[in-house]
Amino acid sequence: MSSLVRLPKNFYQQNTFKVAKGLLGKYLIRKDKKQILIGKIVETEAYYGPFDLASHASRGKTERTKIMFDQPGLAYIYLIYGMYYCFNIVTESQNFPAAVLIRAIEPTAGIKQMVRNRKCHPELSRRVTPPHCHSSTELTMTMRLTNGPAKLCQAFKIDKKLNGHNLFTSKILYLAENTKEKIKPSQIQSAKRIGIDYAGQYKHKPWRFYLKNNPFISCK
DNA sequence: CCTGGGATTTTCT
DNA sequence: GAAAATCCCAGGA
Numbered sequence A: 001m002s003s004l005v006r007l008p009k010n011f012y013q014q015n016t017f018k019v020a021k022g023l024l025g026k027y028l029i030r031k032d033k034k035q036i037l038i039g040k041i042v043e044t045e046a047y048y049g050p051f052d053l054a055s056h057a058s059r060g061k062t063e064r065t066k067i068m069f070d071q072p073g074l075a076y077i078y079l080i081y082g083m084y085y086c087f088n089i090v091t092e093s094q095n096f097p098a099a100v101l102i103r104a105i106e107p108t109a110g111i112k113q114m115v116r117n118r119k120c121h122p123e124l125s126r127r128v129t130p131p132h133c134h135s136s137t138e139l140t141m142t143m144r145l146t147n148g149p150a151k152l153c154q155a156f157k158i159d160k161k162l163n164g165h166n167l168f169t170s171k172i173l174y175l176a177e178n179t180k181e182k183i184k185p186s187q188i189q190s191a192k193r194i195g196i197d198y199a200g201q202y203k204h205k206p207w208r209f210y211l212k213n214n215p216f217i218s219c220k
Numbered sequence B: 001c002c003t004g005g006g007a008t009t010t011t012c013t
Numbered sequence C: 001g002a003a004a005a006t007c008c009c010a011g012g013a
Helices: A016-022 A065-069 A111-118 A149-155 A197-204
Strands: A004-006 A027-032 A035-048 A075-080 A084-090 A098-109 A173-178 A188-191 A208-211
Touching (some): A035 A111, A098 A149
Antiparallel strands (some): A004 A173, A027 A035, A035 A098, A188 A208
């Protein structure tokens, strides 16, 4: 059925924006005990270099940010707002701090387990219209499962324990492509990044990328 | 429809 | 001691 091929290290060892766009349509695979969770990446953000004021790396190499300075293809996972995790993938080359944040995923396999991991029950059937969306775009349960960077970490059981994890050798967390699926440049929309009002000039950069008309993205 | 606030704890000043 | 690459819910119009 699925002809998923793992992404090699040299996929990550490229320009960050190329990787951020290239990850759209690729698959995140998480194996936890006997469960396998799979989803298609539909939204990303680029955090590029020591000068990008939105990037943690703009304040230099610290205990937390050292992963961003490490080799491409590592997972950079950090705690945010005291209660959530965000999942990034290190890009470029050693000593150049850059990464791609995974902001939204379209669940493909293991959806029942994701619901359990997210701990939201029957109220998932509640009617919800997200901000920035028209009232006609009502989201189903599945669409709200992984449409945000912290939500997808909960659903895929990604936390600090996987910080620094190697995605091109790991058996439990990695990325793959379906060689039959190709994303055309015309399917990709760019926009401002979310939640970085402190970033000065850099808050206006269109360094967020998502698949046009995909209902699983976090916002327009 | 929209706005605002609370949760919760690591990280850096 | 302040802020944080978020999410969820309550309340008012």
